[in-house]
Amino acid sequence: MSAKIASVIYRKEMLELLRDRRTLISMVLVPLFALPILFGVMSLVLEWQQKEAERDSYIVAVNPACGKMMETVLAAAGFRIKPAAQARRAVESKAVAAALDVTVANGSKQYVVYSDRTRPSSSIAGERMSVTLAAMKEVSVRQSLRGTGISEQVLTPFTVRAVNVASERKMNGLLLGSSLAYLVVLLMFTGAMYPAVDTAAGEKERRTLEALLCSPAGRDEIVLGKVLACATASLLTAVLAMASLVYSYRYMRFGIVPDATNFNPLDPRTFSLILLSVAPISVLAGSLMVAVSLFAKSYKEGQSYLTPLLMAVLFPAVLGTLPGLELTPALALVPIFNVCQIVKEIFVGTFSPAAFATACAANLTYATLAFLAATRIFRSEGVLFRV
Amino acid sequence: MIQADYLAKHFKDRKRGTFKALDGVSFEARAGEVFGLLGPNGAGKTTTLRVLATVLKPTGGTARIGGVDILRDPGRVRRQIGFTSGDMGQYGRLTPLEALSFFARLNGLEGKSLRSRLDDVIGRFGIASYANTKIDKLSTGMKQKVAIARTVIHDPPVLILDEPSSGLDVPASRLIEEFILSAKQTGKCILFSTHIMEEAEYLCDRIAVVNRGRVTAMGTMDELRSLTGKQRLREVFLALLGIEENAPGAVA
Numbered sequence: 001m002s003a004k005i006a007s008v009i010y011r012k013e014m015l016e017l018l019r020d021r022r023t024l025i026s027m028v029l030v031p032l033f034a035l036p037i038l039f040g041v042m043s044l045v046l047e048w049q050q051k052e053a054e055r056d057s058y059i060v061a062v063n064p065a066c067g068k069m070m071e072t073v074l075a076a077a078g079f080r081i082k083p084a085a086q087a088r089r090a091v092e093s094k095a096v097a098a099a100l101d102v103t104v105a106n107g108s109k110q111y112v113v114y115s116d117r118t119r120p121s122s123s124i125a126g127e128r129m130s131v132t133l134a135a136m137k138e139v140s141v142r143q144s145l146r147g148t149g150i151s152e153q154v155l156t157p158f159t160v161r162a163v164n165v166a167s168e169r170k171m172n173g174l175l176l177g178s179s180l181a182y183l184v185v186l187l188m189f190t191g192a193m194y195p196a197v198d199t200a201a202g203e204k205e206r207r208t209l210e211a212l213l214c215s216p217a218g219r220d221e222i223v224l225g226k227v228l229a230c231a232t233a234s235l236l237t238a239v240l241a242m243a244s245l246v247y248s249y250r251y252m253r254f255g256i257v258p259d260a261t262n263f264n265p266l267d268p269r270t271f272s273l274i275l276l277s278v279a280p281i282s283v284l285a286g287s288l289m290v291a292v293s294l295f296a297k298s299y300k301e302g303q304s305y306l307t308p309l310l311m312a313v314l315f316p317a318v319l320g321t322l323p324g325l326e327l328t329p330a331l332a333l334v335p336i337f338n339v340c341q342i343v344k345e346i347f348v349g350t351f352s353p354a355a356f357a358t359a360c361a362a363n364l365t366y367a368t369l370a371f372l373a374a375t376r377i378f379r380s381e382g383v384l385f386r387v
Numbered sequence: 388m389i390q391a392d393y394l395a396k397h398f399k400d401r402k403r404g405t406f407k408a409l410d411g412v413s414f415e416a417r418a419g420e421v422f423g424l425l426g427p428n429g430a431g432k433t434t435t436l437r438v439l440a441t442v443l444k445p446t447g448g449t450a451r452i453g454g455v456d457i458l459r460d461p462g463r464v465r466r467q468i469g470f471t472s473g474d475m476g477q478y479g480r481l482t483p484l485e486a487l488s489f490f491a492r493l494n495g496l497e498g499k500s501l502r503s504r505l506d507d508v509i510g511r512f513g514i515a516s517y518a519n520t521k522i523d524k525l526s527t528g529m530k531q532k533v534a535i536a537r538t539v540i541h542d543p544p545v546l547i548l549d550e551p552s553s554g555l556d557v558p559a560s561r562l563i564e565e566f567i568l569s570a571k572q573t574g575k576c577i578l579f580s581t582h583i584m585e586e587a588e589y590l591c592d593r594i595a596v597v598n599r600g601r602v603t604a605m606g607t608m609d610e611l612r613s614l615t616g617k618q619r620l621r622e623v624f625l626a627l628l629g630i631e632e633n634a635p636g637a638v639a
Binding site: 005008009012016019020206207208210211213214216217381 | 443
């Protein structure tokens with residue numbers, strides 16, 4: 001196989017791809033602008049929802065049977081109280097965020113807090129009302145203890161203080177790593193999709209393939225040139241997607257992390273490691289997509305053939321975002337999933353070089369096998385001259 | 388220059404079973420000769436040319452081009468041929484200069500020899516004025532010139548042309564004819580298939596009539612006339628296919 005011939009084909013493919021509007025959209029515009037726009041809109045909607053929920057969560061109903069005292073305490077806690085004889089119904093009809101009723105159970109008074117956990121404002125109101133009632137209950141117990149001579153200390157035999165040992169970088173890394181790995185891997189496949197269809201099925205449809213087959217270029221060299229062009233498109237998509245995701249994460253708030261503007265996850269080391277870990281995936285994406293789209297005789301047919309492949313990629317990519325799953329030596333062999341985990345661990349800063357090497361080696365092996373499959377398919381006359 | 392020996396090509400088809408596209412095709416085409424392949428649709432002309440261009444692998448038999456066996460060294464065979472067909476597309480997003488440069492590089496040209504060859508071909512075919520315009524934006528005639536230029540960019544001794552004037556208007560067809568004749572004068576071996584009888588009669592030194600994957604007759608125009616007792620190539624062709632003109636069911 002001549003590297004020179006393959007590079008001539010690669011340069012031709014890249015030139016053609018860079019002049020194709022569809023490829024440019026999937027390779028540059030989508031990763032660069034779609035994610036910031038998506039996250040920007042999400043951020044605005046979340047912010048608006050939070051404000052709405054916060055405001056509405058103070059509107060509650062109290063059954064007059066609960067007594068004036070209860071109303072006064074809740075009003076002091078900031079609640080705007082509406083009287084309602086049927087507390088549950090008031091919540092169900094969305095007239096109020098939460099409601100308080102009183103019944104008798106086992107001979108003692110039982111306050112019932114009604115809330116609808118599917119509504120953020122109702123959920124917040126229910127929690128807040130329960131906290132207020134618990135505080136009121138504690139005050140009542142303390143008052144009762146004062147008369148008996150028992151120390152109020154019995155109510156607090158010990159205190160609990162929770163400490164998160166994860167650094168701010170680690171927390172940010174986990175949040176960013178989970179979403180970034182999944183989206184980047186997915187975008188790498190969509191980024192390779194149009195170039196693959198264009199260079200394989202598109203070349204058949206435009207009837208330019210025969211001229212190429214009649215040239216001194218060997219079949220393997222042609223496939224190598226085409227796969228490398230698709231891998232480049234895939235890798236470029238990954239780099240742009242990473243840059244835009246990190247930017248979106250730093251400058252757009254999602255109500256999860258209060259401020260991530262000082263968080264700079266893409267330092268040269270992290271960036272190089274991520275690039276190294278996703279590089280075999282770009283070759284895998286290019287090879288698989290070229291191999292599949294070779295079966296198609298038109299651009300449209302090629303797109304239809306590749307859609308199930310995207311679905312197949314989605315499954316291990318989603319698994320990779322699940323919390324609690326760790327990269328064991330066996331799981332490091334699972335393609336797509338392993339790179340999602342590795343990227344997440346690189347961001348968190350907990351990645352193990354052994355797992356990294358295993359995952360990269362496994363993905364490189366899959367990429368090579370996919371490339372060999374593509375060359376085998378490209379040698380098949382039945383596939384190339386399918387009418 | 389081209390020596391085809393009992394070329395066979397069988398395709399397996401779910402509906403038809405094994406289909407013999409070529410069933411022992413043999414012929415020889417020499418340097419400085421225009422050799423025509425004539426035959427009805429599905430006769431095996433395109434398959435023959437594709438096998439010779441090493442795009443398809445023969446099921447049986449072999450061929451030598453410039454003394455090189457198509458099975459033993461297909462890469463070297465492809466360096467010796469220029470192939471084009473009437474329905475072959477072009478890289479529309481590239482300019483003629485980029486496309487020609489691409490095929491020249493695939494044929495091993497680079498540096499000064501690449502530039503001088505590009506200048507020569509672009510000048511010879513009058514492409515200079517639109518050499519930097521995307522091929523998609525060119526007229527059919529201009530595209531045709533680019534296609535021919537691509538075929539000879541590496542100055543191959545053998546040209547294989549599969550119905551090169553199919554779908555072209557008279558001026559564009561004229562261009563193809565002039566190209567074939569000038570290539571013949573420079574000593575190239577030209578093997579071409581066509582449906583246009585006048586074109587074959589005008590250009591071909593020898594003709595092979597192919598039907599159902601076999602060569603049914605071969606010779607110069609005079610030899611074919613004396614074989615059939617007909618004058619015009621159209622009549623000769625129909626007689627060789629066993630179809631008499633004006634007979635019931637004859638091809639009009």
